[in-house]
Amino acid sequence: MELSDYIRILRKNWLVIVVTTLVGVAVAAGFSLTRTPQFEATSGVFVSTEGGSTITELQQGSNFTQARIATYVELVEEPFVLNPVITDLGLNMNADSLAGRVTASAQLDSTIVQITVTDADPARAALIANALGASLANAVETLETRDGQEVSPVKLTRVRDAQAPRTPVSPNVPLNLALGGLVGLALGVGIAVLRAVLDNKVRNPRDIENLTDRPLIGAIPFDPKAKERPLILEADPHNQRSEAFRALRTNLQFLEMDGGNIFVVTSSLPSEGKSTTTINLAVALADAGKRVALLDTDLRKPKVAEYLNIEGGAGLTDVLIGRARVADVMLPWGKRPLYVLPAGKVPPNPSELLGSKQMGQLLEALGNEFDVVLCDAPPLLPVTDAAVLSKFTAGALLIVAAGKTTTHQLSGALDALETVGSKVGGVVLTMLPTRGPDSYGYGYGYGYGGYGSYGTYGAPAEKPTRRGRKNAAAEPSDDQLLP
Known part of the structure; x- marks a missing residue:
């Protein structure tokens, strides 16, 4: 560990250190007061x-x-x-x-x-x-x-001749208090370091760097109101979290993915911010004038339709089983070139549908029609859906929740993608604390991709495209997409 790591550990565990120091002083004081003066x-x-x-x-x-x-x-x-x-x-x-x-x-x-x-x-x-x-x-x-x-x-x-002394030689109260404080301080620092050594949570970019050579392309700050406003780019376009998604959009365009424009967005476990990251990234890309297709490929617990407040009764499942055409169920969202394909009804065999030939053909067609295709997929460790789907895409964007995802879980997710031969395009660190020792230095850029340092999150600051701007592409016609 570097000096900065030790400083972060001390800042993070300052309360433990203070408490153990005070306990050491209190024990020394109690010991001194209960001793008979000599x-x-x-x-x-x-x-x-x-x-x-x-x-x-x-x-x-x-x-x-x-x-x-x-x-x-x-x-x-x-x-x-x-x-x-x-x-x-x-x-x-x-x-x-x-x-x-x-x-x-x-x-x-x-x-x-x-x-x-x-x-x-x-x-x-x-x-x-x-x-x-x-x-x-x-x-x-x-x-x-x-x-x-x-x-x-x-x-x-x-x-x-010996004279009767006026002051006792023991207990030496100041010395005992000093020793008690030092022992308590040493114990607190030891506990802090031990907690850091035993802590297997991913908390900062260095933890990710130790597990994979793929770049960190996004750092999304924690928002305590994320459940109330999952689509932050619409709720508060100038929020710090909104700027983080714009920085993610910018960094995504610099990824070298062999010319592919289809990405599966997944995570190790549920509740790591996977769906909200996918949706906000899609909106950010559309605001920049990109034609974006957003697919809810989480056929087990779909969230895209709920977050975007659109009808999700028919969608991807119906297309894959031949019950509907893409143009009939793919919905435009907002006055921007963003089209959403909901998951539809939850099928009994989601892995088989996502790994089917029809799914591959659908993604290929959408990749030819749109600038970027984003697939919101289930987490990797509980089910195999995302790993199966990733073989049809240019790569995977792996979402990691700071302070929640463990290094073992992240390693397992990386291994799951490597097993099917999928490439990890980049890692997005979500739920980063904005204050405290584990906070990330947003004002200084990522330091990984080198994509600029003018904006708040390491990318040039841009005003979001207003709704109603005349740059939205026409809705795709029936002959442009798979029936």
Whole structure:
């Protein structure tokens, strides 16, 4: 992944990251508030040797003291030193418990033993630290006094009395909160990255680029009112979504499809915007002066007649079984060169009809008569209709819904077309969010086809052809289409 991908992941999962960070801070705060404050008090004991007046004797005494320091440090935590303190102060604990609260240390090349005591009571911590200093001095004097000697050559003197501390050393609330926040932040980022790794939805053009070398020819933004106004070019010609369909129209004209002008429009699964894309693309092409034939080849759940508000009782099914002629059921729509062939009645054998010889002859005739023929076909994965129909066309336009179609489903759709030898002309990404981290940069063109960067969606901006403009071709005659 590139840096932009990580930035998109963080933007997309910012709420998760914020929540985990706050939870980390809250846990750290709870931990800190439930801990008993602990205080530290430290006393210092100076170790020296007595006797000797020459430099050599003094040097030997110093070396002896340095050698003994480590031993005296260890001796502080021994019962021999601890038990007298417990007895004198009347502490309700044993030597092991007290040893867990005591830390003794000595700096390098130093003869001062520092005794630190940690306790919930600051006064008691100081009292124990001072008592340990005195007990250590007594213990060393006892141990270092040799037989026949009255005094020990080693003398320990308390040079620093422990004072009752005013502030606790633990819990360190600011440090705990900072650590909790960092742990929560790291956990949130980890969850965000993991979600991105496990996310198999197609969300941007790069996901499509990783699966196929076919160009992305369209990027249609999400419209929450798409069901209320499926024909956006009629409902709101200057809408951002309308401009996206005009850009798709422009890019479609640059596809290299071996001179073919018949396209089957399909998708992986239902509800990816296949029918609305086909209809709006047909209207956009007709607005540009192209003679367009729109066929509803979805013989299972036809939608074209419903969306265009035309009579769909008779149509493609009747033509294929010889019950009607194309000219009788193919209807002009609007004051533009757009002709619509509804699906007609739902047959029991749609795959057989779409793969029949009659269907091939019909498409060939329409391809000779019209500039562009668009076939709104069923999705590829549930049924084979679109794959069967695609063998009669120049190629397929594959609709992919951003954030809905998975990479596995898109791969399955591509494989289904490849199996029958159909060529994928291009991919159209629909339902793209217009805001947020997954939004697509509409104002900068597609970046794939190189078809211009002057308009809103990467194509030159054009005013839609008004209804009533005198460029509509005459309605095809009976002898121009198959009977």
